[in-house]
Amino acid sequence: MSDEEPKPKVSDATPDEQKVTDRDAAADRPAGMKASDYVKGGVPPLNIFLHWCKACNLCIAFCPQKVLEPDRDGKPVLAHPEKCTQCAICWLHCPDFAITSNYK
Amino acid sequence: MSDEEPKPKVSDATPDEQKVTDRDAAADRPAGMKASDYVKGGVPPLNIFLHWCKACNLCIAFCPQKVLEPDRDGKPVLAHPEKCTQCAICWLHCPDFAITSNYK
Amino acid sequence: MTMQKAIVKMLQGNEACVYGALYAGVEFFAGYPITPSTEIAEGMARELPRRGGKFIQMEDEIGSIAAVIGAANAGCKAMTATSGPGFSLMQENIGYAYMTETPCVIINVQRGGPSTGLPTKIAQSDTMQARWGTHGDYTAIAVAPSSARECFSETVRAFNLSERFRTPVIVLTDEVLGHMREIMTIPQAGELRVVDRVRPDVPHEWYRHFEITPSFVSPMASFGEGYRYNVSGLTHDQDGFPTAIPEEIKTKLDKLRLKIERYIDEITSFRTEMMDDAHVAVISYGSVARAAYQAVRMARERRIKVGAIQPFTIWPLGEIRLRELLIPIKKVIVAELNMGQLVHEIRRVAPRHTEVFSLNRYDGEVMTPHQILDKIREVL
Amino acid sequence: MTMQKAIVKMLQGNEACVYGALYAGVEFFAGYPITPSTEIAEGMARELPRRGGKFIQMEDEIGSIAAVIGAANAGCKAMTATSGPGFSLMQENIGYAYMTETPCVIINVQRGGPSTGLPTKIAQSDTMQARWGTHGDYTAIAVAPSSARECFSETVRAFNLSERFRTPVIVLTDEVLGHMREIMTIPQAGELRVVDRVRPDVPHEWYRHFEITPSFVSPMASFGEGYRYNVSGLTHDQDGFPTAIPEEIKTKLDKLRLKIERYIDEITSFRTEMMDDAHVAVISYGSVARAAYQAVRMARERRIKVGAIQPFTIWPLGEIRLRELLIPIKKVIVAELNMGQLVHEIRRVAPRHTEVFSLNRYDGEVMTPHQILDKIREVL
Amino acid sequence: MTHQPLQSEVTHHYLRPKKKFPNVWCAGCGNGIVMGALIRAIDKLGLDKNDVAVISGIGCSSRMPVYLDFNTLHTTHGRALAFATGVKIAKPQMKVIVITGDGDALAIGGNHFIHACRRNIDITAVLINNKIYGMTGGQFAPTTPGGMIATTAPHGNYEKQFDVVKLAIGAGASYVARGTVYHVTQLEKLITGGLRKKGFALIDAFSNCHTYYGRMNREGDAVAMIRWFKKHAMPVEAAARIPPEKLKDKFITGLIHETDATEFCEEYHWLVDRLSGKEAEK
Amino acid sequence: MTHQPLQSEVTHHYLRPKKKFPNVWCAGCGNGIVMGALIRAIDKLGLDKNDVAVISGIGCSSRMPVYLDFNTLHTTHGRALAFATGVKIAKPQMKVIVITGDGDALAIGGNHFIHACRRNIDITAVLINNKIYGMTGGQFAPTTPGGMIATTAPHGNYEKQFDVVKLAIGAGASYVARGTVYHVTQLEKLITGGLRKKGFALIDAFSNCHTYYGRMNREGDAVAMIRWFKKHAMPVEAAARIPPEKLKDKFITGLIHETDATEFCEEYHWLVDRLSGKEAEK
């Protein structure tokens, strides 16, 4: 019952720091590659910034392909990356911008 | 340009005093008498309390029969009482309750 | 509403205000949620409909105090509760309550300011606002409890003063007090005095809603009881009709002042601790008073002759009684959770030989006994 | 806006405020009509669109001060004008202006209170409210002119102080002053100093909207200039982000106080008359000061050694300078159109040997020179 | 009771005995005409004076309660409906009437207005709509038509207007009517209807402020302005039968909107009843 | 510029570099979803960050500006639109966006809301409507449906609700749309439309507060509440073709109302132009 300041979980990483890390990880994504090519191409369809994720379960629940599964902490893992159709539902609904796609 | 207190013209008569006076005047009005009977009955169709009247001209302007005419101060006088149809337009529109009818 | 057997409860300060108000006979609550006062509204929303009382959550604080004043004129014991931002918004209509001599109670659970400030942190920085917050001339009553027990009893007292003097009364509590839970025994019915407004005993036609009486307090009828009076926020005569006559204006304003000034002894109230042989005194109110008592205990262990004074009534402060208390005192420390507010008043009131020191904290944290102890040692 | 040749005008106090504001470079006015301040809004509605400035009549006073603060953050010199009831309604957002250090000017043309009170009659009963009206801790600046000429010049000064210290500044005038017409020469361009807020001179990324500087005043960028800062009424750090860290909280509140306290000499200003050999002094402000000067003239004819002090800055009062002025004074009369407000401050500030008397009037009429003269003779 | 007063004298029985007349309004101001219609409506319904509360804000129109021999509360600017809400909830058995102006209700009081509509609380609000702030001397209101002159719109009003009826309906009011001071019998009926309605009723009463609005906009004196109402009013029933182009310079009058919805105090009463069995838990 | 960012990364470019993440909101709170949609709408329109002002009141939703790398003003409860009005008039060339909650905009802020609608000032207001006061811990709002539990309606809410869309239309808004946090692409389009519109645009964005509203009313967690939006939303185009009885438990989404009217700042600008010839008179 607190005004103004509901619930934090403060992280020390700034969005910029965060971005750099993740962009590096996806640096050599093949342009125009489809998600279904993942297994071959070796670039994952999505990046998940666990640091920002609050384990709300939205991405997992809304993914039509059941690509994502919760880890021990309830945060998503790419359990079935090959099934991802890049429909964008997961990252569009992530309230914490904790998912980016390498293809869209 | 004054807040709260536009324009007064304070009178010392209370409505009650006022009423008494005027009710007395019309005390013996003949029940059910029509206005057109005025000339015969001798009771005027309307009473005008000049004390409350602010000479706004509404009664005079709106009377369909042109019964009323302004006096020197712009206040109504019953110029043609015999023409009064008791339509009530004058006293219904008087913002200062300065007219009563003896018939309605 | 009667309470038969002794009930011991753990209550938040805010909840204690709710039960205090119910004890005093509150019948109407209107409010708008704001941290850290919300539990008062929530308690009222739960309790009032159960007892046939009226609760309404208004669209804002302006509407809340307006509805409270409306209900009070319709005969209810009525109240609202808020915090700084809401208290600021209520100021215009609080002035209307002063002017129309409408009894009602406003609880301000203080948080850090100015502006939105620190919604979940403590402050005592609305002290001066409680006296001077609305425009114009008037005399304010504000009380300040320091425990759940006092939240209960001071709320009762606020209602009593408000009914007794036909005036709004402000209860100043704070975030820590509002949220802390404390064990307390709910007073039995009859244990605390409950005052109701004096009703008129004259025929309807003789009634004057703002009659000048020897006590300056006018008996008060309610809407719907056959009196049909007018109430106006314009300066008015004894019948409530707007006036522009200088003598009537002065009479009205004097009435607002005198009905309180004349009864200062009845209105003010102090708690003193270890003052009998003290050379140094700590004056504090609300949450800080508790740190002060603790500090005095600690200082006495060190054989420092210090005492504590806690005014329950902040406005009016009761300067005659206070000056009396300070006569044997050489140094007085005024401890407040603000940059110095009540200290201005103490400076004005203190005897010439009493040096006044200000101890202030305004970082959102409570005043600790150690801080006060340090200050005591510093001024010695 | 340049004024070439000396223009002599008959102006109402309210109109003089309008021309003063235009002289100071006002670009934005938002207001809601209220007697006796309305002529200020009306003047602005006429003049501002002619000069490319912005005028808006808002839905109420809360919206008015909000729009003013919005415009000020968008880079405008902005102001509003109101009277007691509107001033009370503005309090919450005036607190927001203190907290966010937003320069703006609020003119309160005082009328009798409390509540709707006496819309067309004079009072000086919002003096304390101008200091303590909103909740929380802050330091206020308020100035009080006493003639059309001073309405002009004090409005200019209000804008200057507001820009200089990044803070809202209140101009307290009153009904008589607002409506009286007086002959005055409009100052030429350049004759009075016009101050603009200090702009940042650092690269965009380095800019901190609430930076702690040696003067405690932070340079101020505006919206749309590439700085993209955050402004919040929550207690915040130097970047405007809400904070709950005690040290940051204290730093912020100290900043609000120190940026004014440090420059009291620059902010305060007095006019004195016949003080050189006086034993008795009359302190008064606004309309009353004029009666005081007249009374002093009359008393001097009777060989009474009396002088007059008129503080132009009411808050902060400038206690050091005032105490200096009072050193040779045995008795000081504080004359006010209220039940005693600034007198509290004078009591606190006056040297020990100076006896303080209060002369009050609160019946909607002006204080007359004879009243003051009588009081002078009474205290002699 | 035995002496049945003449209809034209009825008003006098509801005026405050102690309050000096004439009233403060300018000669010919429509406020007095509305007051007459209100009194007659109350009289027709046979309400006991003691059971009627009349509450107003600040404005020329809001001065009305002072003259009326009821329980009257002349409050602060814009807040009448909020005060009235308190009175009504405290004493639901009373008839609560609010007299307000277009500035009072729709400018500063807009929030309480829409919330009273939403709550459907049993209050009858008579909004005297003269399209101007009368009392403060002629500043434009949220109802002042575009292009018109006002003291704060000396170059012509460039703001848009509320349509009070649409606003009230949008906010949820259950009885919304419009009348004018010319159509005084209709006005009385509309007020009577509002008083009968269990729920929030709004009567938007077009009135004249010739002193400011009329003078500044060369619309003439009280007579001319009230004649304008006569000419441009269109009863809602007639409007339905007329081609839209003919309605261009008309405004609609009559009972424009009515719905049935439970009333606020009633709902609260049911809650209290429902809980009254549960007193056990303290 | 050469490195075209991935669409899914766009949001990151508009977050404040200095402000620590994650945000203050509860896990799964729709506020973040709306924030994403808003950012993408701004990005699509290619607006310069320096020309965008985002202004909010107080509430969970109103915390949004703190995270956004624009000119941001986090104001007092209910007053965002009034502050925004000042900003917009002062700098008409800026895009002014208001983020507000149902309590902020419709309870305490109702008056500024209807007047912004009336003035048709070029502000885009995104109202995050979670039917509760989130930040203060779950008191009922003017949007909380009847019968629902809230901390100040422990026995069930007995008040009536605003229909935000009707209220905005009644007050004169020129663009009124409704979206949900489930229909996030549509929401983005509706916001884009609002930003494009010259005039006052309202986007009523249904969002979840599972922490209070959901928990107290057993409507489940974020997932369950957002699924409810999916199930009960009915696009306005489809609604037109469907029999009314089938719409009973649905709510309408999409662009519900649009009209053309001159905009406030434009009108003011014309006035200034018109007068600029008259500078002679001082």
Added chain:
Amino acid sequence: MNAAGGKEQKGKKSKGIQVDSDRYEIRLSGSGGQGLILAGVILAEGLGIGDGKNVVQTQSYGPEARGGASRADVVVSEREIHYPKTMKLDMLLAMTQEACDKYYPDMKESGVLIIDSTLVTQVPTKRYYGLPFTRLAREEIGIVMVANVIALGAIAELTGIVSREAIRDAVLARAPRGTEEKNKQALELGFSEAKKLKRT
């Protein structure tokens, strides 16, 4: 500029301690529609702008703002005018009986009373000037509304407090477009009628 720039100001001691012999207090009074506030403003402008004197004009609002008794006060002085309200009137213009009765007691013994003899029939003293301003306006100029201007002319002539040129300029500056000629006529009529009076 007393307060500008934050500098403290000393009183103008050079002028020394003097009686307010140069202070002159005027009241124009009558009823609401007679334009007396406007007349007060014009007179003040004549004095201040035309003749370069210090001048303050005040009026009393309140219940009598419109309708009822109306009054405008003007204080003139060579020196800085401290107290802006009138204390004891040097001159009173009364355009109605009510105003005459009400304000006559506020006059100095030596004060000049000027009345509109059309409307004031019972004068409380023998020392007064009477001219039928309203009748003159109606009959000579053809508009009742200019009675106030005729009165201004008479005041100028009878008291000499304001110069003819100054009051003429002031009247013309305030005259609505198209009414300049009538107003000038009215003012001249005031001058000449008053002159006659002085001669008698």
Added chain:
Amino acid sequence: MNAAGGKEQKGKKSKGIQVDSDRYEIRLSGSGGQGLILAGVILAEGLGIGDGKNVVQTQSYGPEARGGASRADVVVSEREIHYPKTMKLDMLLAMTQEACDKYYPDMKESGVLIIDSTLVTQVPTKRYYGLPFTRLAREEIGIVMVANVIALGAIAELTGIVSREAIRDAVLARAPRGTEEKNKQALELGFSEAKKLKRT
């Protein structure tokens, strides 16, 4: 009632000047979901209502209101409790590593530290009691949520500050309908596990 009726109150001088030897300060800490505020309230009610002691329970709001570290403080005394906040803890319950690290420095040297050994792995001292509250709750009772109640049982047993009966009544008074049995089990488990610990 200190202030009731406007009467001035004197301090209870009879008790004289004493050290606060009877003051006992407790903190229950952990993370948001662990129900520690509720545990604090229950403990305080046990102490205050059951055992009739003076007791004050406080908590810290602010950014950490939900999520993050959560804490409830309880001060107990035979005498009137003046200062309601804790100054130096006599007992600390830490249900997470973060809480343990953060609050350990607030303890008196002689203070009692009780940790949830499921989650606190690095204890800053050797003088502490460790019990796997969370694991016990999950494995023995079947609901993780009752870990706080097990901890309350352990506190009662280990510190003796609150009587078994009092804490039992307090737990049951707050237990949601239908969960009474599980909560009772949990409390008893706390008693018994703690007893084992004391014996070792």
